Amino acid sequence: MIYTITLNPSIDYVMFTQDFDLGGLNRATRTHKFAGGKGINVSRVLKALDQPSTALGYIGGFPGAFIKNELESAYIHTDFILVEEDTRINVKLKGDTETEINAAGPDVNATNLEALLNQIKVLTTEDYVIIAGSVPKSMPDDIYATIAQICAEKHIPFVVDAEKSLLTQTLPYHPEFVKPNKVELEEMFNLTIKDDHDTIQAARLLMEQGAKHVLVSLGGEGAILVTADACYKATVPNGKVINTVGSGDSTVAGMVAGFAQNKSIEESFRQAVSCGTATAFTEDLATSEQIAAIINKVTITKIEGK
Numbered sequence: 001m002i003y004t005i006t007l008n009p010s011i012d013y014v015m016f017t018q019d020f021d022l023g024g025l026n027r028a029t030r031t032h033k034f035a036g037g038k039g040i041n042v043s044r045v046l047k048a049l050d051q052p053s054t055a056l057g058y059i060g061g062f063p064g065a066f067i068k069n070e071l072e073s074a075y076i077h078t079d080f081i082l083v084e085e086d087t088r089i090n091v092k093l094k095g096d097t098e099t100e101i102n103a104a105g106p107d108v109n110a111t112n113l114e115a116l117l118n119q120i121k122v123l124t125t126e127d128y129v130i131i132a133g134s135v136p137k138s139m140p141d142d143i144y145a146t147i148a149q150i151c152a153e154k155h156i157p158f159v160v161d162a163e164k165s166l167l168t169q170t171l172p173y174h175p176e177f178v179k180p181n182k183v184e185l186e187e188m189f190n191l192t193i194k195d196d197h198d199t200i201q202a203a204r205l206l207m208e209q210g211a212k213h214v215l216v217s218l219g220g221e222g223a224i225l226v227t228a229d230a231c232y233k234a235t236v237p238n239g240k241v242i243n244t245v246g247s248g249d250s251t252v253a254g255m256v257a258g259f260a261q262n263k264s265i266e267e268s269f270r271q272a273v274s275c276g277t278a279t280a281f282t283e284d285l286a287t288s289e290q291i292a293a294i295i296n297k298v299t300i301t302k303i304e305g306k
């Protein structure tokens, strides 16, 4: 079973406006409330790819109940731990540009933490773990490293999509892949990435520290995948960008599903990028039909290899 871990889920409240006037009265043309947070989005796109998963993490209050209900209505299995405070609501403003305000999220106490670690400790080599998103402030900042260590000790394959040291601390435990975007990669090494060559150099630093593969997402520029033997560049088809929230998570889901379906590394990467772009081209996360409609329009080129 694939397990997604979202320590800090959210309701994503997406508001579309004609124009956005900062400081003025704006009226939304459309709004949506989506069950969100990185691991939860991965579970939702895995479902679109016909891959079952169980969503783990912390939920609280009415937003937490909404998320659990949304997932279960979509036939996604959940095993959330209840916390006392409300799950956060993140606001996503879609005017001429995209603006996001992500809230801090509820407190998670030591008992809640132990409950999650106990859920992970019973997993086996048949399972797969995806650790994604921000960590509530009340939790130890090495929590992802702790989870990665448990996975490594039990030979459970795992994937990490997180910022800065949350991600880099997991590298010694050899994640199957990590998925920084360009800005996150720059922040990890305090450098400026100008071109694909710089991206590959920085990705290789993550490989040197232990990542088995590095998938760097580049927004509308596609993505680069670095493996032990080669580097691939994906370019995406033209289309109308509607809502990029969850694109990165969709990319992660496509790659994990590719591995689970025993696709080749190139085909897994193509599926990953198709999922990310199909999500960018729609209001919610991509459906299976939307992914299928663009998968043959994503081009994969080997740009370096041994």
Ligand SMILES: Nc1ncnc2c1ncn2[C@@H]1O[C@H](COP(=O)(O)OP(=O)(O)O)[C@@H](O)[C@H]1O
Pocket: 181, 182, 216, 217, 218, 219, 220, 221, 222, 223, 236, 241, 244, 246, 247, 248, 249, 251, 272, 273, 274, 275, 276, 277, 280
């Ligand atoms: N403007 C866009 N046009 C087409 N595809 C996009 C666009 N933005 C994102 N994507 C797709 O989603 C993937 C992840 O997007 P990115 O913004 O890099 O990740 P994150 O959401 O983690 O910051 C990209 O690799 C690409 O496939």
Ligand SMILES: O=P(O)(O)OC[C@H]1O[C@](O)(COP(=O)(O)O)[C@@H](O)[C@@H]1O
Pocket: 008, 010, 011, 012, 035, 036, 037, 038, 039, 041, 090, 102, 132, 133, 134, 135, 244, 245, 246, 247, 248, 249, 250
């Ligand atoms: O945990 P974080 O870093 O605050 O991010 C949470 C937000 O990221 C999302 O998971 C979307 O992430 P991506 O756009 O990077 O795929 C939203 O659903 C959620 O509001």
